Amino acid sequence: MKYSNIMDILISPIADLTSHLIILFGFIIFFSVLSLTIYILSKNHKKEWLRKIVGSKKSLTKLSEDEVKSYFGKIFIVMFAIGLLSFFLGIGIGNGIKVSEKISNNNLNYDYKITFNTNETKEVYLIGSNSANYFYVEKGNKNVKISPVGAIKTIELTNNKN
Known part of the structure; x- marks a missing residue:
């Protein structure tokens, strides 16, 4: 971050996603699974087992359809943000460790x-x-x-x- 400007920081997630096909597929799978989970949860919001999983102290059966969408929309945003942060932080730390090990083991290809x-x-x-x-x-x-x-x-x- 010390040697980067704001545009480098904003564009780096896009560069990371397009750097390897497996990273792009991993991101798409993460987004799809999260979306599907939120969809299933919103469709089953009247079930008691769901209230226990979500950890809601209030009953979700009394909520209107719009309130359910809003409730699970907030959960989706929080989970997406945490997942995205973990995804890119993990890629950055993993790549940093890999390069650090290559340097310390003198296993570099001077290309x-x-x-x-x-x-x-x-x-x-x-x-x-x-x-x-x-x-x-x-x-x-x-x-x-x-x-x-x-x-x-x-x-x-x-x-x-x-």
Whole structure:
């Protein structure tokens, strides 16, 4: 967050969703299961077992149809927000741990060459980038370096897997 601007922060969830197909499918499945659960709960709101599951102290049988939709809509929003926060926080922490382990075990693939404006070229493992900076580890060094976009002339992918 320290090296990001507001647009990077707002766009990063979309970038995370589209980075891998499995993440997009996981998000769609999460949303579908949550929606289906809320739908089933709202259709069965008069059942006593539901009141116990939801933890409602008042009876849901006396609520009108609009009140039921509002009640379960609020539950949906809270559950969706908690799930979304957990989803993206888990992705971020998991990716961070994976990169940290790669750096500490020196198990990096230096697939990029960065040429700076000074015409100095370095082989690097590119961790990521945002609109203002590139984050990388130089070959033979375990420290993460940050370079502003304006200081870099070119980035060359040297080991294209496709």
